[in-house]
Amino acid sequence: MSTETMASDSLELKPGIAGFFDDWSSDQRAFKGVPWGKAMMWIFLVSDTFIFGCFLASYMTVRMSTLEPWPSSSEVFALSFGGAPIPLILIAIMTFVLITSSGTMALAVNYGYRKNKWVTFWLLFATAILGATFVGMQVFEWSKLIFEEGVRPWGNPMGAAQFGSVFFMVTGFHGFHVSIGVIFLFIFSYKVARGHLDDHTPGWFTKRGGNYEEIEILGLYWHFVDLVWVFIFAFFYLW
Amino acid sequence: MEHIAHDETSFVRPAEVGEMELYHAKTWLGKYVFSQDAKTIAIQYAATAIAIGMVALVLSWFMRLQLAWPNTFTFIDPAYYLQAVTMHGMIMVVYLLTALFLGGFGNYLIPLMVGARDMVFPWLNMISFWVYFTAVLLLAASFFVGGGSTGAGWTLYPPQAILPGTPGSEAGILLMLASLAVFIIGFTMGGLNYVVTILQARTRGMTLMRMPLTVWGIFVATVLALFAFPALFVSAIMMSLDVLLGTSFFMPAIMTMGSEADHVGGNPLLFQHLFWFFGHPEVYIVALPAFGIVSDLISIHARKNIFGYRMMVWAIVIIGALSFVVWAHHMYVSGMNPYFGFFFATTTLIIAVPTALKVYNWVLTLWQGNIHLTIPMLFSIAFLLFFINGGMTGLFLGNATVSMPLSDTLFVVAHFHMVMAVAPVMVVCGAIYHWYPKITGRWYHEGMARFHFWVTFVGSYLVFLPMHYLGIMGVPRRYFEITGTTFLPDSAQNVNASITIAALVVGVAQIVFLYNLIVSAFNGKKAPGNPWNATSLEWQTETTPPGHGNFGKELPCVYRWAYDYSVPGVEEDFIPQNVPPRNAQTEGAQ
Numbered sequence: 102m103s104t105e106t107m108a109s110d111s112l113e114l115k116p117g118i119a120g121f122f123d124d125w126s127s128d129q130r131a132f133k134g135v136p137w138g139k140a141m142m143w144i145f146l147v148s149d150t151f152i153f154g155c156f157l158a159s160y161m162t163v164r165m166s167t168l169e170p171w172p173s174s175s176e177v178f179a180l181s182f183g184g185a186p187i188p189l190i191l192i193a194i195m196t197f198v199l200i201t202s203s204g205t206m207a208l209a210v211n212y213g214y215r216k217n218k219w220v221t222f223w224l225l226f227a228t229a230i231l232g233a234t235f236v237g238m239q240v241f242e243w244s245k246l247i248f249e250e251g252v253r254p255w256g257n258p259m260g261a262a263q264f265g266s267v268f269f270m271v272t273g274f275h276g277f278h279v280s281i282g283v284i285f286l287f288i289f290s291y292k293v294a295r296g297h298l299d300d301h302t303p304g305w306f307t308k309r310g311g312n313y314e315e316i317e318i319l320g321l322y323w324h325f326v327d328l329v330w331v332f333i334f335a336f337f338y339l340w
Numbered sequence: 341m342e343h344i345a346h347d348e349t350s351f352v353r354p355a356e357v358g359e360m361e362l363y364h365a366k367t368w369l370g371k372y373v374f375s376q377d378a379k380t381i382a383i384q385y386a387a388t389a390i391a392i393g394m395v396a397l398v399l400s401w402f403m404r405l406q407l408a409w410p411n412t413f414t415f416i417d418p419a420y421y422l423q424a425v426t427m428h429g430m431i432m433v434v435y436l437l438t439a440l441f442l443g444g445f446g447n448y449l450i451p452l453m454v455g456a457r458d459m460v461f462p463w464l465n466m467i468s469f470w471v472y473f474t475a476v477l478l479l480a481a482s483f484f485v486g487g488g489s490t491g492a493g494w495t496l497y498p499p500q501a502i503l504p505g506t507p508g509s510e511a512g513i514l515l516m517l518a519s520l521a522v523f524i525i526g527f528t529m530g531g532l533n534y535v536v537t538i539l540q541a542r543t544r545g546m547t548l549m550r551m552p553l554t555v556w557g558i559f560v561a562t563v564l565a566l567f568a569f570p571a572l573f574v575s576a577i578m579m580s581l582d583v584l585l586g587t588s589f590f591m592p593a594i595m596t597m598g599s600e601a602d603h604v605g606g607n608p609l610l611f612q613h614l615f616w617f618f619g620h621p622e623v624y625i626v627a628l629p630a631f632g633i634v635s636d637l638i639s640i641h642a643r644k645n646i647f648g649y650r651m652m653v654w655a656i657v658i659i660g661a662l663s664f665v666v667w668a669h670h671m672y673v674s675g676m677n678p679y680f681g682f683f684f685a686t687t688t689l690i691i692a693v694p695t696a697l698k699v700y701n702w703v704l705t706l707w708q709g710n711i712h713l714t715i716p717m718l719f720s721i722a723f724l725l726f727f728i729n730g731g732m733t734g735l736f737l738g739n740a741t742v743s744m745p746l747s748d749t750l751f752v753v754a755h756f757h758m759v760m761a762v763a764p765v766m767v768v769c770g771a772i773y774h775w776y777p778k779i780t781g782r783w784y785h786e787g788m789a790r791f792h793f794w795v796t797f798v799g800s801y802l803v804f805l806p807m808h809y810l811g812i813m814g815v816p817r818r819y820f821e822i823t824g825t826t827f828l829p830d831s832a833q834n835v836n837a838s839i840t841i842a843a844l845v846v847g848v849a850q851i852v853f854l855y856n857l858i859v860s861a862f863n864g865k866k867a868p869g870n871p872w873n874a875t876s877l878e879w880q881t882e883t884t885p886p887g888h889g890n891f892g893k894e895l896p897c898v899y900r901w902a903y904d905y906s907v908p909g910v911e912e913d914f915i916p917q918n919v920p921p922r923n924a925q926t927e928g929a930q
Contacts (some may be wrong), residue, residue: 119533125548126547126548126549126900127353127547128352128353128541128542128543128545128546128547128550129353129355129356129357129540129541129542129543129544129546130356130357130540130541130542131539131540131548132539132540133356135540137460137461137536137540137541138461139537140535140540141461141533143447143459144532144535144536144566145528145532147567148566148567148569149570149571151567151570151571152570152573152574153567154570155570155571155573155574155575155614155617155769156574157918158591159574159578159610159614162610163588163589163605163606163607163610166592166603166605166606166607166610167588167605168604168605169445169604169605171498171605201456203616204814240753245857252767254581254585254586254587255585255586255588255602257342261605262588262604262605263589263605263606264586264590266585266587266588270577270578270581274577291386293890303455305361306463307461307463308363308463308465309363310361
């Protein structure tokens with residue numbers, strides 16, 4: 102990928118709708134100045150949106166079709182501090198951590214393009230740690246629900262069985278996305294620290310040279326995972 | 341002739357990006373097994389798809405044998421029959437046609453036709469094939485597990501798909517769901533590659549509106565697949581959880597085998613909606629590449645530019661978009677709100693407009709063309725006949741009120757086989773013969789190919805045309821046995837028997853096809869680089885078959901669309917896409 106980058110910076114692009122039609126009716130590239138990996142990530146994310154969209158639509162459908170009452174999420178997800186239960190406190194902290202990690206990720210992208218190796222490394226590393234913290238808190242949340250509240254995928258003492266089914270499936274699938282992201286954040290922290298992106302060292306599998314644009318592509322994925330969490334938070338915990 | 345002031349480079353803009361980095365494997369394993377060359381991956385995809393498709397073909401023989409001569413073949417019991425129906429359908433739609441059109445033709449033709457050295461991410465492309473291969477292995481494994489493969493019908497409707505009593509409800513259904521999920525993961529890797537290659541890696545001068553329609557068809561079909569497969573992926577996950585963990589996504593409270601099942605409160609209609617949100621675009625995932633390829637075959641072999649190129653492109657795009665809002669026309673009798681039927685019947689019939697437009701344009705391309713009845717042309721004409729036939733019956737089934745009495749009869753089977761099974765298969769065969777000289781560098785045996793065409797064409801008509809009549813008489817689909825039914829005359833059974841004989845013959849003819857393909861690859865007559873005098877870039881490569889990197893030292897520049905056939909004033913009757921305007925004029929002046 103390295104050879105195709107940066108050459109496009111000299112392109113003169115028209116702004117607005119005229120520029121849109123110009124780009125799409127031109128040769129070579131429909132998205133001018135967009136590297137292949139970035140275009141691919143965007144299209145993948147749209148495809149992934151359909152997956153989460155189907156999950157959330159299915160959640161709403163089974164919530165309507167089940168005959169049992171739906172458990173109250175503010176009670177189920179409450180934690181007690183000093184004797185008084187605080188609704189959704191864990192989720193609030195988890196959301197705060199994940200949104201913060203989006204901030205560090207955005208900074209990492211910025212410092213990556215400035216080729217500031219060590220700041221990029223620390224920001225990526227912080228993002229990875231925040232993501233791992235999120236996953237850790239999710240493990241805590243799951244184990245509390247499973248071991249203390251008796252929630253199982255096939256049933257729970259509070260009401261509709263689908264509550265547990267959907268909860269574990271959707272948050273599990275999202276947590277899987279976060280975990281994959283964390284793994285790649287660690288991999289890229291390593292690559293940045295070793296200077297692989299500066300000297301375009303070929304990747305382990307793809308044999309293509311590394312580049313700081315990969316940080317932005319990783320960032321797209323990470324922001325998407327955050328955005329999905331906002332929807333899960335709204336539909337699952339607040340509704 | 342007067343000298344023209346500007347030289348050819350002033351017709352195209354300079355390259356925006358540098359050359360693609362290609363990984364040249366040094367080992368045999370790296371070159372032929374884990375190859376990162378899209379052309380090798382294409383052949384791997386196609387060979388795997390055709391191999392598993394042959395299994396599905398044999399399964400259809402078992403179905404037909406039972407229907408024609410009930411209880412003569414004792415190894416076919418009702419469970420076995422249902423398993424054959426299910427696996428035949430699923431393999432043909434997903435593992436053969438989708439994989440062959442997108443993984444096979446997509447991989448081979450996209451980089452060559454848009455003038456790229458390879459797919460943008462060859463490593464991902466290689467992984468895509470091996471994930472697909474794993475999916476096929478998982479699917480094939482379900483034949484051998486206890487209880488056998490699933491017999492739920494290719495639509496896998498719950499609750500029956502996972503209840504005891506349905507064949508394969510033990511392990512078969514799980515393997516099927518796992519295989520589908522793996523297939524989707526593998527396809528996504530490939531599909532992202534195809535889309536990005538078309539959008540971002542075209543050669544100089546190759547605008548979107550200069551791309552051959554083949555690329556357009558594969559492109560829009562891939563986009564559809566990327567957005568439709570997620571629904572199947574999600575439903576496969578949820579049904580697996582229903583089986584494995586006892587959740588109740590799709591399972592209402594239900595009595596089975598005299599006792600209450602451990603499910604409550606689920607929604608079986610949800611599965612149908614998710615399945616058909618995938619399932620209807622899937623029809624066009626199979627059809628759109630066929631539309632695109634057949635447009636090129638007709639144009640090349642009739643030596644005439646395609647009629648209404650822009651219309652054809654927009655028709656493909658509009659059909660693709662509409663295919664996402666018609667899914668519930670498969671569910672008129674499912675018990676959903678009848679008002680939905682009104683909406684979905686309307687959207688369904690609107691699809692007839694761009695589709696009819698395409699058919700008119702194909703016919704108008706043939707009109708007064710210089711038609712060469714080559715093998716690809718024969719298959720293209722056969723495609724038109726099957727497609728028009730299947731499209732007409734689609735009008736019956738698209739209307740909710742007309743569709744209801746025809747639901748679940750052989751009329752439906754006849755319709756979808758005509759329109760999305762035999763018609764695309766005609767294009768597959770035509771396309772294989774068309775690009776065979778480029779892929780292998782040799783000619784297939786013409787006589788065998790003609791034999792294959794006539795038997796397949798006439799035979800398929802003999803199979804599926806009488807099925808319409810059986811369906812209107814009320815013969816249900818997916819039934820193990822229909823003899824002894826009072827509303828059916830005995831002659832219905834004779835029709836069934838004749839269909840079976842035709843099906844067996846058509847099946848055997850495919851052996852001739854495969855024999856021809858394999859043997860000719862080694863013994864065939866040497867083929868020239870551009871035997872059909874075609875204009876698109878894959879025929880202008882330096883070597884035949886094209887080497888790794890597709891083109892020689894320099895990528896071709898594109899100066900025109902792909903349909904400059906029979907251009908007046910030009911010596912030859914075609915101008916390749918990479919011939920600069922001045923050169924073409926000079927030739928004309930000679």
